Amino acid sequence: MLSRTADHLFWMSRYTERAENTARMLDVNYQTSLLPQSEAVAQVGWQGLLSISELLYTYKEKYGEIQAREVMDFMVKDESNPSSILSCLSAARENARAVRGTLTTEVWETQNQTWLEVKRMVKSKEFEQDPAQFFEWVKFRSHLSRGVTVGTMLMDEALYFMRMGTFLERSDNTARLVDVKFHAVQSDFFGTASEKDQEYDFYHWSAILRSVSGFEVYRKVYRDVIKPERVAELLILRPDMPRSLHASLNEVVANLALVAGDPSSETLRRAGKLRADLKFGRIDEILATGLHAYLTQFLDRVNDLGAHISREFLVPVT
DSSP: OOHHHHHHHHHHHHHHHHHHHHHHHHHHHHHHHTSSOOHHHHHHHHHHHHHHTTOHHHHHHHHOSOOHHHHHHHHHTOTTSTTSHHHHHHHHHHHHHHTGGGSOHHHHHHHHHHHHHHHHHHHTTHHHHOHHHHHHHHHHHHHHHHHHHHHHSOSSHHHHHHHHHHHHHHHHHHHHHHHHHHHHHTSOOOSOOOHHHHHHHHHHHHHHHHHTTOHHHHHHHHOSOOOHHHHHHHHHTOTTSTTSHHHHHHHHHHHHHHHOSOTTOHHHHHHHHHHHHHHSOOHHHHHHHOHHHHHHHHHHHHHHHHHHHHHHHSOOOO
16 A cells, blocks of 8 residues: 555544544533532633643634633634644545545545534534534544544555544543543542542543443443542553553554564554553552653654654655
């Protein structure tokens, strides 16, 4: 397969997944902002979302003071922000259009219809009328895109690159989603929440679990009240939790191995090493060094892995 074709397929999937995860992060903040809390605490939450998305400077340069409505507008429909939901869905559609002959008709029509529909919804201000419903719609279209892809595409390199893009992006975004909490309280977490924070923590961690469709999974696995250390374990180390870091890296390594011609590939080695750290990691060891520090290091390693995939298989970023 030509590296340019692989590049379009990889990024089509990454942008679709990124739009979904941006919707999930915004939904967490939107839901928690409805809880009783001071204006200052709510503002720190929105600032944290911009910080972990590495968009705080860009936002302040354009909008100045942090306001919930303006942050959501910036992250949902601002076309000058390449990470906004609108920009991501546009980029996904453009990448799909570039390799339309490689895709099945169903995959192309799903991408194209999603783009046409989101433009209509933004224009008719459906997002402003009910943000929660809009975020659910974005998640549903991403689910649909993945389902149509797996259900109609031939199981060859094209599909492997698309799956690799999806799960690399998911690992990055799940780590950022969990990290929202620590930007919100401006402190690291070592396994024991203060008494003052416990009530707020319950609602916050519940919102995070719901945002990754993990609330019922948590109840089924732990059969206990929500505890931060168990939420962290579920979203980082559990291989059977679909959006966990471990499950995402399992998929990245599996698909990478299918396209790597050389078994001694440096990219494959790095991916395997990162997965091994998750496979044999323990939550008490992670918490002993601080969860925020761990997630920051994880994100650096995922970015490094993405750069190696780009250099070895795709069109290198110049």
